[in-house]
Amino acid sequence: MSAASILTVQSVSAVFANGNGGLRALEKVSFEVRPQEFVCLVGPSGCGKSTLLRLLGGLLKPTHGQIQFEASP
Secondary structure, X not given: OOOOOOEEEEEEEEEEOOOOOOEEEEXXXXXXXXXXXXXXXXXXXXXXXXXXXXHHOOOOOOOEEEEEEOOXX
């Protein structure tokens, strides 16, 4: 995790089980958010926006990858 980032998402994937072997909601998503940055999440319906928000909120665990938040002093 970069010392300057407050949020780091590293190669996060989310796969949900279904009858066809799995539905990939996210695949290898990576980004960093630094202090005082604004982030906007946009994309077409079904591209994984809500899944990413659920992962960031701790409601889901990623199938692969890591999500790290900077601890407040």
